[in-house]
């Protein structure tokens with residue numbers, strides 16, 4: 065059994081047994097061998113290839129995602145230690161727990177899992193109950209492709225997550241909200257379990273004047289791609305708001321409007337809002353009269369279909385909820401600044417986001433953004449695509465979280481870099497032992 069049927073016995077006993085079994089498998093050494101690790105990674109690849117239709121289907125049922133959108137889803141040794149060889153040997157951490165979120169429910173579960181397995185850990189994945197079709201898909205398919213005794217999927221909501229956190233894990237990677245992230249960290253502290261928190265934030269996007277129509281159009285295409293065609297803005301690295309010069313705002317708005325019209329010719333080209341609660345949260349932003357009066361495009365909401373039109377807002381008040389909370393939906397505020405350089409001051413006054421985007425050819429501005437602001441990542445002249453690169457780490461800083469993964473960073477996330485020193489019996493320096501005198505200080509210095 066690679067998954068847990070919770071009705072069969074009380075949750076405490078069931079999870080205690082589960083963690084105990086995983087630890088036994090890990091302690092047997094089976095997960096450490098190269099062959100096992102490669103076989104698990106091959107299993108993951110096969111799962112993604114052979115079960116693609118099932119994944120499309122689950123993502124469609126959970127989020128109304130179109131198939132096309134789902135697809136995109138050696139060391140200096142001191143003299144006293146001479147001769148010796150020093151090295152760093154990565155070792156697996158043990159039994160790890162991965163919490164994933166509903167908005168990219170396959171990627172946010174399997175990407176960290178690939179790192180955990182590559183490093184040789186046993187793992188539990190706890191997907192989000194808010195994407196039930198995808199959770200059911202993972203419960204059914206992970207045991208078919210991966211070692212079912214070393215990899216488990218535990219389905220369930222907050223209470224299951226809380227119960228799991230009562231046990232000792234060797235690492236917890238949590239993707240989700242700051243509120244739950246805090247709870248996870250508090251519970252992990254009891255067992256001194258290290259955590260990585262992948263949280264949310266408001267990701268800003270600076271849009272500088274671009275002197276060619278073609279490049280402005282490319283920028284607008286990419287902004288739309290990073291907002292409305294990425295789970296309708298329900299993505300941690302979706303663009304949250306734009307920063308533009310006052311005089312450029314009307315031009316940009318017109319271009320956004322005409323391109324939105326061309327892109328979204330059918331309603332099914334945009335994923336729907338997850339559920340009633342999230343829909344009401346977004347509709348609530350627009351219920352603030354000051355915010356409603358800043359709408360310059362869209363603004364229609366449909367509670368029946370849980371859809372919200374792509375919406376542009378010009379200068380909603382900076383103290384309104386839409387400008388103080390993460391939007392996580394298809395509403396895009398445009399904030400104007402006198403000079404584009406003023407946007408750096410604006411960014412520095414806000415918590416550190418997961419990503420900063422800027423569309424610009426201005427190399428000085430790019431340098432200032434890199435050097436003067438802090439964020440998980442910076443992307444110039446595109447957005448969201450940084451997530452797909454496995455050569456750069458993905459993760460937050462400050463309020464947007466900590467701990468980085470993707471590519472080799474996923475392996476590092478779930479490994480301990482063990483320092484290993486191998487000495488020989490050949491040379492023996494007596495100045496390192498008593499009786500002491502001052503002449504030994506000089507020798508010890510080397």
Ligand code: NAD
Nearest residue numbers: 164165191192221222225226240241244262263264265300
């Ligand atoms: P959430 O924090 O409510 O849930 C995340 C996970 O935690 C789920 O598996 C859930 O079942 C579990 N959980 C919920 N309550 C729990 C509790 N009390 N104890 C233990 N586990 C519990 O998720 P959400 O609020 O729906 O997610 C949205 C947030 O996630 C946004 O802020 C978004 O930006 C962020 N996010 C971040 C990333 C990233 O990679 N940094 C990716 C996706 C989403």
